Amino acid sequence: MNQSQVYLDERIRIAAEAFQFLKSTTIAQRAAFMHAVATEIEGLGPELLETAHAETALPLPRLTGEKARTVGQWRSYANAVALGIYTEARIDLANTETGKSDIRKFNLGIGPVVVFGASNFPFAFSTAGGDTASAIGAGCPVIVKGHSGHSQTSTIMANTISTVIKRFGWPEGVFSHILGANIEGTDTKIGAYLTAHPLVKAVGFTGSYWGGKALFDIANQREEPIPVFAEMGSINPVFAFSHLLTDRAEALAKEYAASLTLGVGQFCTNPGVFIAVKGDALERFKKALASEIAVIAPGTMLNKGIYEHFEKNKITLSSQNAVAVIAESHIEATLGQGRPRIIRTTASNFLKNQVLSEEVFGPFAVLVEAENNAEVLAIAQQLKGQLTITIAGTTEDVKEHQDVFNVVKDKAGRLLFNGMPTGVEVVYAMQHGGPFPSCTDPRFTSVGPDAVKRFVRPLSFQNWPDEFLPEELKNENPLGIARIVDGAVVTKTSI
Numbered sequence: 001m002n003q004s005q006v007y008l009d010e011r012i013r014i015a016a017e018a019f020q021f022l023k024s025t026t027i028a029q030r031a032a033f034m035h036a037v038a039t040e041i042e043g044l045g046p047e048l049l050e051t052a053h054a055e056t057a058l059p060l061p062r063l064t065g066e067k068a069r070t071v072g073q074w075r076s077y078a079n080a081v082a083l084g085i086y087t088e089a090r091i092d093l094a095n096t097e098t099g100k101s102d103i104r105k106f107n108l109g110i111g112p113v114v115v116f117g118a119s120n121f122p123f124a125f126s127t128a129g130g131d132t133a134s135a136i137g138a139g140c141p142v143i144v145k146g147h148s149g150h151s152q153t154s155t156i157m158a159n160t161i162s163t164v165i166k167r168f169g170w171p172e173g174v175f176s177h178i179l180g181a182n183i184e185g186t187d188t189k190i191g192a193y194l195t196a197h198p199l200v201k202a203v204g205f206t207g208s209y210w211g212g213k214a215l216f217d218i219a220n221q222r223e224e225p226i227p228v229f230a231e232m233g234s235i236n237p238v239f240a241f242s243h244l245l246t247d248r249a250e251a252l253a254k255e256y257a258a259s260l261t262l263g264v265g266q267f268c269t270n271p272g273v274f275i276a277v278k279g280d281a282l283e284r285f286k287k288a289l290a291s292e293i294a295v296i297a298p299g300t301m302l303n304k305g306i307y308e309h310f311e312k313n314k315i316t317l318s319s320q321n322a323v324a325v326i327a328e329s330h331i332e333a334t335l336g337q338g339r340p341r342i343i344r345t346t347a348s349n350f351l352k353n354q355v356l357s358e359e360v361f362g363p364f365a366v367l368v369e370a371e372n373n374a375e376v377l378a379i380a381q382q383l384k385g386q387l388t389i390t391i392a393g394t395t396e397d398v399k400e401h402q403d404v405f406n407v408v409k410d411k412a413g414r415l416l417f418n419g420m421p422t423g424v425e426v427v428y429a430m431q432h433g434g435p436f437p438s439c440t441d442p443r444f445t446s447v448g449p450d451a452v453k454r455f456v457r458p459l460s461f462q463n464w465p466d467e468f469l470p471e472e473l474k475n476e477n478p479l480g481i482a483r484i485v486d487g488a489v490v491t492k493t494s495i
Contacts, residue, residue, distance in 0.1 A: 014173030034078035080449035084481025089152030109139030109457035117147035118206035131204035138455035147476035234387035241397035253288035259420035264299035265363030298333035310362035347375035385435025
């Protein structure tokens with residue numbers, strides 16, 4: 001066993017010990033901790049923003065907004081945890097006349113969780129992001145594998161969480177931060193080792209398909225398989241129909257171009273494919289889209305690796321048979337900058353060439369021209385799982401294309417009626433996760449308070465004395481949470 005493995009084993013060991021501590025905390029105590037983390041992050045000065053800007057090239061206004069979003073995530077998740085929503089407390093009282101047992105059930109944390117930071121959101125999806133917040137809210141210690149693309153930013157956030165742990169007097173193992181640069185071995189080997197460790201009980205991941213699928217496979221090959229909640233990207237198709245396209249071709253082109261190039265196209269909800277039946281309205285759209293894209297300046301991408309992958313994949317898709325470039329920025333890009341481009345192909349070619357359905361992470365899209373509505377339906381049927389699918393249409397369009405509408409319900413985690421998919425609101429009703437391969441488990445979301453659900457499991461107690469029951473299930477309901485008692489919702493009262 002090398003020195004790196006000894007170090008990783010120690011971090012995992014103290015996380016397992018901390019899990020026993022967290023099992024004794026109440027939802028109110030964990031919520032208070034989460035609010036304290038939010039306040040600590042909110043109080044971080046310019047150093048955080050300037051460090052993240054230097055490491056990722058993301059503009060300061062964007063980072064300022066993301067910092068506020070991160071603070072809001074911790075607070076909204078804390079409020080949800082305090083309400084007892086994710087305990088899902090269920091009580092079925094004993095009946096001596098029928099011999100029915102007293103059975104009570106609630107959710108508790110699953111155990112130590114390994115979180116992998118994302119490249120494109122150094123605050124909201126990284127070290128102190130939603131995965132970390134939701135896991136701690138569930139009562140799980142977290143081991144973060146910091147992203148190498150913003151290691152200094154990751155360290156600032158990690159130190160912030162550790163500061164709150166010390167203030168609360170909680171065990172150090174509640175949160176650990178690991179950087180590949182600090183120990184021997186590549187990021188890939190460290191991630192694989194953490195995922196395979198028998199004391200780790202779940203994984204949260206946001207990133208590429210290949211990275212997420214590799215972790216998923218490792219987790220399922222263990223003696224004790226564990227869940228991997230991996231959000232792995234998506235091409236987020238936009239289906240544009242005739243009535244809306246006729247009425248709003250130019251306006252839709254403007255909206256689409258803005259969404260496609262937002263943040264240099266480095267969003268997992270980037271609308272990478274646009275599908276419509278050819279005709280005069282689509283020609284107007286294409287002309288307007290070319291004008292919009294032409295004047296959008298290339299932007300510096302997150303890091304060298306992402307830029308190189310963007311250039312490689314852009315060239316690969318652009319060089320396929322029966323493909324033509326129909327829109328590109330007229331402003332030359334320098335090394336490291338993503339230059340927006342849109343290619344065009346036919347529906348028949350798109351259907352038979354799977355390369356054209358691959359995600360290109362950056363400001364790039366494929367416009368698919370269909371001969372008729374039957375080809376549009378065929379594309380919908382062939383689609384793999386997506387984070388989002390957008391229906392750009394009027395109510396008449398939806399009525400006329402119920403077949404497409406019904407198919408895409410099975411293909412996405414979030415369906416949009418007009419608008420664009422970039423911009424993921426942190427609310428209860430948000431679903432950021434979809435059928436494979438966009439995610440490894442479509443039943444859960446990585447955004448919004450319901451993200452906590454990923455890291456809990458149910459436990460039933462049968463005929464236990466009240467004094468030994470968890471607070472969530474005691475007769476007097478000391479936490480004042482809503483519970484289902486004998487099939488009826490009972491709020492804030494004892495039984």
